[in-house]
Amino acid sequence: MFDNLSEKLDKAFHILKGHGKITEVNVADTLKEVRRALLDADVNFKIAKDFTTKVKEKAIGENVLTTLQPGQLMVKLVKDELTELMGGDATGINLSGNPTVILMSGLQGSGKTTFSGKLANYLKTKKNKKPLLVACDIYRPAAINQLHVVGGQIGVEVYSEEGNRNPVEIAQNAIKHAKANGFNVVIVDTAGRLAVDEEMMNEIANVHKAIQPQETLFVVDAMTGQDAVNTAKAFNDRLNFDGVILTKLDGDTRGGAAISIKSVVDKPIKFIGTGEKMEAIDVFYPNRMSERILGMGDVVSLVERAQEQYDEEEARKLQKKIAKNEFGFDDFLTQIQQVKKMGNMKDLVGMIPGAGKALKDVEIEDDAFKHIEAIIHSMTPQERSKPALLDAKRKNRISKGSGTSIQQVNQLLKQFDQMSKMMKMMQGGGGKNLMRMMGGMKGMKP
Template sequence: MFNNLSEKLDKALHTLKGHGKITEVNVAETLKEVRRALLDADVNFKIAKEFTKTVQKKALGQDVLTTLNPGQLMVKLVKDELTELMGGDTVGINLGGSPTVILMSGLQGSGKTTFSGKLANYLKTKKSKQVLLVGCDVYRPAAINQLRVVGEQIGVEVYAEEGNQNPVEISLNAIKHAKANSKNVVIIDTAGRLAVDEEMMTEISNIHKAVSPQETLFVVDSMTGQDAVNTAKAFNDVLNFDGVVLTKLDGDTRGGAALSIKSVVDKPIKFIGTGEKMDAIDVFHPSRMADRILGMGDVVSLVERAQEQYDEEEARKLQKKIAKNQFGFDDFLNQINQIKKMGSMKDLVGMIPGAGKALKDVDIDDDAFKGIEAIIHSMTPAERSTPSMINASRKKRIAKGSGTSVQEVNQLMKQFDQMSKMMKMMQGGGGRKMMQMMKGMR
């Protein structure tokens, strides 16, 4: 996520490291590189210029704090300004109305249908809402089928009317259906359209007037950069939408859309799409995103995701097993599955401070656990529960069954043994000391 921008900003801010104080010369030199990094990320020239001008004014207008060196101060100023540029505060979704009506808009191929499903899944699982998805893309072949597949995948009803080519009628009928069937959120997936297509823009304006949505969201493919910002302005002039959704942030995103869109349309980014899976959706937090862009990670989001997967009862059972030296490969497999549910590995690594920079050239595949899982699945139930019984001949059989080598099986056994010892140690004094340290950090 924003890897190129992060790398260039890191190089730009590195020029101040080692200086004893901030001067007009070294600030100008640093901010020249910062501006270049922003322009390379496809940020609007006027916005990039204004950004560096504001940071320069703040840097030269104050004494260097005693606890910070010039490099650290500049990082803080850039971080604060990036946060403001992306909106400052986190803005949630409006779930008023009975039912809440959410209208999706955007260009064709921006990811509206997939995101409609992600949003439905988010509202169903995180907000305990009864959601109805509505298919109003009456032009694109198989659009309704795609929405039905998405709905089936997440267990959400899809409303569509075969043969009806009037999206305004379909939307109004869907809201009646929602009221009659105790649905408290209606998400209307509309056809993709170009801002220059007057007829299509009139159509979505008519849908908007007819349903009076609590939320109108503009979905942007973040890989399109500055073009997406210009399109957002054209759509906003017609719809006066409530917020922006940035999709495909897991791709090779330059960052221009995320950094420019708030300044241009004065509407908050509300959600981001971070992968292909239906749970790959995050509320947009400007401050956390600024941290990630500057390589500081996002520990808060990482902890939140971990807490979502945390099962207190399972944790107690696991503690007992560890205490009795009964931690086996089935338990290990459960831990892997919990990590996988937290999101893509690349995204998770990006949330660890410094890890994104350290592993920038390492391709972190979501199938990173595939080999480990294959080895464990090739073990018998007895071997998984009692790893100590796995001898040389059993290792050969496991390697053959999993399509791996004996060396890879040995490596996993060694890692598992080390992890088991560490977990056992954490249950003793070491764990208590760590807990005390963590409490002291609150």
């Protein structure tokens, strides 16, 4: 996420390395590179210029420099200005109304239908809501079927009307259905086009006027950069939407849309999509994002994700097993599944301060644990519960069955043994410490 921008900003700050104080000359040189980095990230020229001007004014006017080196001061100033540019504070979703009506808008291919499902899943699991998905895309082939598939994956009902070509009627009837059947959130997925056109704008404006939603959200593909910002402006001029959803942020190495969209439309980014799974949705925190862009990580989000997967009852059972030296590979497999639920591995590593820079040339796949899982699944239940049984003959069988080498099997056993001993020593922390230890295990070479 934003790898290119992060790397170029890091190089810009290196200009100040070794300098004892801030001067107009070294600030100008640094900010010239910062502006270039923003432009390369597909940030609008005027926004990039205004950004560096504000940072320069603050840097030159800064009187208190006793506790910070010039490089550290510049990083802080850029971080604060980035945070402000992306919206300052996080903005929550408006869940007033009975039911709450949320209208999804955006171009075709932006990920609108998939994100409607992610939002429904988020509201169901995190906000204890009963959402209803509504299929109002009457043009795109298989759009209604796609929404039904998404709804089936997350256990959320989908309202659709076969043969009805009037999205206003479908949306109105869906709200009546929601009121009659106890749904407290209605998410209306509307039609998109390949480009902004008058017909589409008229249609969504009519739907908007008819259902008076509490939230109108504009969904945009982050990887389209400045085009995303221009499209957002066109929609906002017509709809006056309440917030922006940035999808496919996990694949965006530039970051131009995230950085500049708030400045152009003066509407907050409310959520971001960070992967293909239905759970891959995050509230957008400008401060946390600016820290990630500058290589500071995002420990708060990492801890929050870990807490979501943490089960106190399971942790107590695990603690008893550790105390009795009964921790086996089945338990370890459970911990792997919990880590995988936290998100894709590259995204998680990026939340660890300094890790993104240290591993910038290392390709971290989503299936980073696949060889470990294959080895464990090739063990018998008895072997998984009693690793001490694994002699040379059994290891050879496991190696062949898992498609891995003997060295990989031995490496896993060695790491597992070391981890078991460490867990025994750290017993006071119980299951809370397990996820912290998982990082070392995913480093097995394929």
